[in-house]
Amino acid sequence: MLDRIKAMGALAGFMKNQDALREAGDRIRAEMKATRCVGESGGGAARAVVSGSMEVLEVHLAPALVNGMAADENTRSLAGTLIAQAVNEALRKAQEKLRETLRAEAVSMGLGDLGGLDELADFLR
Template sequence: MFKGLGGIADMGKMMKAAQEMKSKMDALQAQLDAITVVGESGAGLVKATATAKGELTALDIDPSIFNPTEKEVVEDLILAAIKDAQSKASERHEKEMRAMAESMGLPADMKMPF
């Protein structure tokens, strides 16, 4: 009798699924802001802390490395620690995205635009 209503019901299901996905993505984005990773260089003399989104939040430098004649070494250690933190943040971000995709029944290797 109402042949066209099946499509409307399917559309409603799709809208509900899209809302649930958005809600999960919003929660994940907030979680990624709270997760921190620490990158190190110089056997821990320089440590860079970042969120799982890659935002640098802290830099810890052991005072023993401050020697005016070795300025370039200190700069290299700082850059290396930051790059390590960014790399770890990227890995953690991908891990969290894979976990969310799997929890939604999507392929683990599906690339989401977030």
């Protein structure tokens, strides 16, 4: 309880210092923009790379999957599923990285481990 009170006091102090908050936000955005997270599915048949800003940067498909897509409707459907799974895995990793980055920044600013960072991470997406 005492830690929460201290954190709220520190947060109130930071609200008065908008520059410190802006700098923290800039650091978080820069780190997340440089972050790359990879998701795979189908044993590597589909691979997606997303940025920490939650943008899909790359999608790679194994040659065997691409060849099968040209010949078979079922393989095309499977490819769509594998791509979605790979992208979703990469996005989950990027979201977790954002949570970790927010926690680390809060600690470095003297705010401790604040609750509600999951909601803040969702808001910043």
